[in-house]
Amino acid sequence: MLNTGVFAGKTVFITGASRGIGKAIALKLAKDGANIAIAAKTVDPHPKLEGTIYTAAKEVEAVGGKCLPIQTDIREEESVKKAIEETANKFGGIDILVNNASAIHLTGTEATPMKRYDLMHTINTRGTFMTSKYAIPYLQKSSNAHILNLSPPLVMSPKWFQSHVAYTMAKYGMSMCVLGMSEELREYNIAVNALWPRTAIYTAAMKMLVGGNDADAAAKISRKVDILADAAYCILSKSSKEFTGNFCIDEDILKKHGITDMNQYAMVPGSKLLADFFLPEEYLKGDDISVPPGYEGTAPVFEQQSGTSEGNEAVKVFKAVEEMMSDDLKKEINALLLFTVSGQNFYVDANGSRPFQVSQAEIGKPDVTLVTDDATFLKMAKGEIKPTNAFMSGKLKIKGNLAVAMKAEKIFGKLKAKL
Template structure:
């Protein structure tokens, strides 16, 4: 249930990497409001180890009540991003919301992270976010002029420059913080035009294929479901773009401020009360009130 009504009805979302996990959860949450959702991701054919393709994602979006468009796209390739955005605008007439979800991860130190993997993470996370934003922004400017409440939402952490987060995995940290720097810059650059730019990050690990790869079943069992990120994203994207921008949000705090008090439904394993904290959480991040 939406805490603010069907506020994304008729809006068009462009989501990178949305064939599974948090991106797909955000897509389905918007679809239940009646939104149009463009899934721009690499997986067009079934993967031997990862569930979901751009086509299965669109089928789920349409079953949930939205309209979907599947576009195979590697956001490291400018021509592919330009073509994906062209197809989105041709199908739906414009873009109101950009969700920068696509990301690559490897939690290794400097000597264990070769340049191929460094380039992959920074090419998708930091560069891909910037590239996609740059291509979509003219359409968000048009949405702003039309009063359609345009938003950019990037799944990246608060900019807490704490050495403990960089030391164990400096390449990944650089890539994720690069995404957050896009939020910081775009919020300032486009605030007068009424385009919001915000970041969203989970307090706990989220039960996705990435977490399964990093920590296996033990980590998955102490994680929350992607639906908590989807519900928090919906709340952010429903806010007035001229009033809510430049924020680095934590998922459960967004929902608490929206009136949620019972978070038990978000546990990956029902009844779990102790969750693993996610990476990059600042030392001073607010706790939920008792």
């Protein structure tokens, strides 16, 4: 998408913009000659994640923008107030606020440490509210003021809550800020909108999560950050008097601006993409997209192949699981797992209140069901592919408690040494 120069001289305050989506939006607007304030915590290089506020600032200036890198802790009120004031003083005001900073922890209620709960709600909901609060006096003076939150549409479907209610609440808190503030600030001609991707977006954080060569699997099901940068450009260029209170999906916005070739944003053009969380049902349909594993609404089933040699290998793997299970590992898992491998069921009962057992006969209602094929299961067991990567690529389906599924990865970590 070509830049038009509409943001020349405009001042944009972006939280969490040292890398990823926030930085992509910063660079897109900077190409017009915008003034960019990068408000983020990272001032020293992260051992696994590229980018600091200073390296991002250099990139912004290299493409034609002016930049103010400000170390900001979105959780601290004085830090946010100071960053907003410093930006307004340097550039003479603030025209746009992009609330991008966010924290994520995909666990169920019992498995969510309160420290993680507090972190997500303090950064996502409180941080968005607080940054908006202190930016409003400056935005009121702008001729076309915008607040843009990177948050989802408010889809009240149980499936988006059941596996990670704390995270969903924190992200929806950002969206509720859009719902309320768009009406509250309408009289001041300050637009408040939300932007959310239809598909998974490939960022440095995702690359770190899957790691190594397996990052290729995640890339194949994802789009580039550019799609959100272009969509944000479209939204922020609209009249703040006319376009407010909208929950925008990146594809929709771009199509309305005449951009129909979404393949240009794919990490691997032509590949089938993974849908993001929190989308209305109509966005989860189509040959070009697959539903996030575990959110299909029904348990996925792979073709029955129990008579194959691979199926016999699966039996051997679960015998190895029996042999290597320790009291410490059982205590750590503390759940009943069901593995469905090409149609064969294997119950692994590691509930702390019962004797450990592995059985192909039904034991009870599993806390989580993991469904895959023989080949993928054996690769996971041998350490050739991480369960996280199999999940991201759609080769491992999960239904039930995602937190328990994450614990199951410890089994595969120990199996590698046994096979």
